[in-house]
Amino acid sequence: MATRVIPPRDHPLARGPMAQRANDFLGKAWQRGWLSPPDLDPDALWALATKPYGARAAAAEHGGRSGDDVADFRERLERLCASIAAEANLNSLGRAMAFGQLSRVVKNRLAFGALWSDRPELLETPLAAPIIVIGHMRSGTTRIHTLLAADPGHSHTRYCDAYHPVPPRYGARLGMNRVKAALELAMLGMLNPWLQSIHPMAPAAVEEELAWISAALHHSIYESQWHIPAYSAWSEGRDPAPIYHEMTRILRTDAASRAVADRPRVMKVPAFAEDLATLLDAFPDARLVIAHREHGAVLRSAVSLAANQMAMQSDACDLGAITARWEHKIALREARMADALAGWKGPVARLDFEELGDDWEGAITRCYADLGLTLTPTALAAMRKQMAASETGHHLAHSAQLARFAGAGQGHP
Numbered sequence: 001m002a003t004r005v006i007p008p009r010d011h012p013l014a015r016g017p018m019a020q021r022a023n024d025f026l027g028k029a030w031q032r033g034w035l036s037p038p039d040l041d042p043d044a045l046w047a048l049a050t051k052p053y054g055a056r057a058a059a060a061e062h063g064g065r066s067g068d069d070v071a072d073f074r075e076r077l078e079r080l081c082a083s084i085a086a087e088a089n090l091n092s093l094g095r096a097m098a099f100g101q102l103s104r105v106v107k108n109r110l111a112f113g114a115l116w117s118d119r120p121e122l123l124e125t126p127l128a129a130p131i132i133v134i135g136h137m138r139s140g141t142t143r144i145h146t147l148l149a150a151d152p153g154h155s156h157t158r159y160c161d162a163y164h165p166v167p168p169r170y171g172a173r174l175g176m177n178r179v180k181a182a183l184e185l186a187m188l189g190m191l192n193p194w195l196q197s198i199h200p201m202a203p204a205a206v207e208e209e210l211a212w213i214s215a216a217l218h219h220s221i222y223e224s225q226w227h228i229p230a231y232s233a234w235s236e237g238r239d240p241a242p243i244y245h246e247m248t249r250i251l252r253t254d255a256a257s258r259a260v261a262d263r264p265r266v267m268k269v270p271a272f273a274e275d276l277a278t279l280l281d282a283f284p285d286a287r288l289v290i291a292h293r294e295h296g297a298v299l300r301s302a303v304s305l306a307a308n309q310m311a312m313q314s315d316a317c318d319l320g321a322i323t324a325r326w327e328h329k330i331a332l333r334e335a336r337m338a339d340a341l342a343g344w345k346g347p348v349a350r351l352d353f354e355e356l357g358d359d360w361e362g363a364i365t366r367c368y369a370d371l372g373l374t375l376t377p378t379a380l381a382a383m384r385k386q387m388a389a390s391e392t393g394h395h396l397a398h399s400a401q402l403a404r405f406a407g408a409g410q411g412h413p
Contacts, residue, residue, distance in 0.1 A: 006193045012307035012319060019093060019191045019312045026092035037092075038099030042081045049106040057110065064116030064123050064249055072242035073109065076217035076235070077102075083231035090226065093191075094313025098226065105215055111166040112250065118169050125252040125261050128155075130283055131371065133268035134276060134337065135291025136330055138301030140353040142199075142208075143390075144289055145268040147364055149206040150386045151379035155260035157267070159185075159207040165215070165250055167257040178203045192312060198305050208268045209247060216246035220271035225309045227321065236332065240275045244282045273333040276340035286346060287371045290337075293353035295330065302326045347371045360387060 007017065029035040039045075050057035062070055081102070084090065090098060116123055131148055135141040149156035163184065164177035181203035188195055201207065214221040219235035222228060255261035264287075272279050280286060303323050310317045341348070349370035355363045364383065368375040 006197075009194045009308075012304050013311040013317050014194075014308075015311050016191060016193045018193075022191060023091050023093035023312075026096055030092065038096055038103075040081055040084060040095065040099055040102065042077045045077070045081075045103055045106050048103060049110050053110060053114070056114070059117055060110040060113040063113030064120065065113065066245070069242040069245050073216060073246075077106070079234055080217055080219075080222065080228070080231050083228040084226060087228055087230060088226040089314050089316040091313060091315045094226070097313055101222075105217065108166050108215060112253070115166065115169050115253070116249065122253045122256050123249055125256040127252060127255060127261055128264045129285035129287065130265045130267055131287045131289065131373075132272060132279065132283065133266070133289045133291060134273050135270065136273065136293065136298045136302070136333060137270040137305065138298050139291045139293035140351065140356050141268050141270065141291045143356055143360070144291055144351055144367075145208065145266060146206045146386055146390075147360065147383050148266040148289070148367075150382040151266075151376075152382060153263060153376070153379060155255070155258075155263040155265050156206045157209055157212075157254065157265070158204050159201050160203045161254055161258070162207040162209065162211040165212065165254060167253065192308065194308060198308055206266075209251070210269045210271070212247045212250045213243050213269060213271060215250065216243040218243045218271060220269070220274070223325065224306045225313055227310070227314065227317075229325075232325075236274070240278050241281075244275065244278050248282055270333075273337045274329075276337050280340060280344060280346075284346075287373070288341075288344070288346065288348045289367060289371070290341075290348060290350045291353065292350065297353075299323070299326055299330060302330070 026035070030037040050060075053060050084098060088094070088098075131154065133141050133144050133148070135144075145156075148154060160177040160181035164180050185201055185203065195201075210221055217235075218240065219228075219232045223232045251265065252261075255265065303319070303326050306322050306326060307317065307319060310322065347370065349367040351363050351367055361380070361383075364380075365375055
């Protein structure tokens with residue numbers, strides 16, 4: 001089988017050839033009436049999602065949720081759609097991708113509500129005290145996350161469960177979420193040939209819980225793809241508690257469905273730093289691992305990731321605006337993280353990006369000691385296997401991309 005040739009990424013805002021072809025085709029198809037353009041009006045999204053439920057739609061929307069949580073989601077969807085329409089300047093592919101994401105969010109919202117109405121005991125699933133990795137995007141959190149998740153004494157979220165999280169109401173899932181995830185990643189890989197170098201993913205691999213807070217319309221995943229400053233600013237200033245209520249409901253459901261509730265879940269989302277006070281209210285028994293990396297390196301890598309996502313979906317991306325957004329995000333998260341940690345009395349380990357690169361075994365050994373955990377020989381062997389597999393991983397290409405951008409004067413201003 002021939003190996004797919006990955007074109008060089010010669011600029012942070014480069015767009016893959018398949019994405020360009022898809023964008024051109026969709027624009028032509030809508031213009032000529034071959035296809036109907038997707039409707040990003042919130043009422044249209046609700047109408048599509050509620051159709052299978054008929055008279056049961058209201059019960060599905062409210063299943064397992066408080067009235068405040070239901071109202072919060074409704075308002076978030078209205079405001080996000082308004083911000084997309086007014087500010088995002090999406091191209092045809094971007095509009096199709098936005099519709100795909102938001103329609104899935106609303107459909108899953110109703111599917112979960114229907115499930116929780118039938119099986120309310122899922123929401124009472126007791127959880128072992130989690131281990132939560134906190135730090136900026138591109139600060140080493142992924143390495144820490146995957147190392148801790150390799151310990152067979154811990155549990156973790158898989159990509160297939162993060163992005164296809166609704167289990168069937170009755171019976172086994174039969175691995176269909178893994179099949180869906182594989183197809184989805186294959187399609188994304190064709191549209192974005194640099195995706196795996198920036199954020200390696202596989203259907204059953206360790207994945208963060210970003211999709212679960214995005215299911216309640218947290219701004220983080222959307223602002224990394226679309227220019228939506230009005231929604232970002234509003235959401236940053238709003239109480240995120242309803243988002244973490246929903247994330248916790250999904251977490252309990254996943255833990256029960258996969259029979260892993262008795263093992264500490266290793267969790268990680270960069271946006272956790274932004275909402276750390278709320279997260280610690282939700283998980284007062286958590287153990288924290290704080291990742292640190294030099295500010296400039298974090299910013300360069302974050303801008304590269306966001307630019308890669310945004311360039312596919314808009315023809316009007318501005319690297320300066322993207323940089324300014326992530327300078328703001330880093331400062332906001334630093335300040336909120338410091339405030340939350342000032343009053344935190346639980347276990348904390350701190351790991352530096354360079355330390356992990358120089359001596360990851362020493363860093364992890366100290367991490368376990370600081371958290372009051374036992375690092376078993378079995379766990380250490382699993383971590384060594386994980387690190388050996390990552391030595392030739394796709395992610396190494398991202399460092400080369402960043403070096404190329406810097407050499408060409410295309411880094412952040």
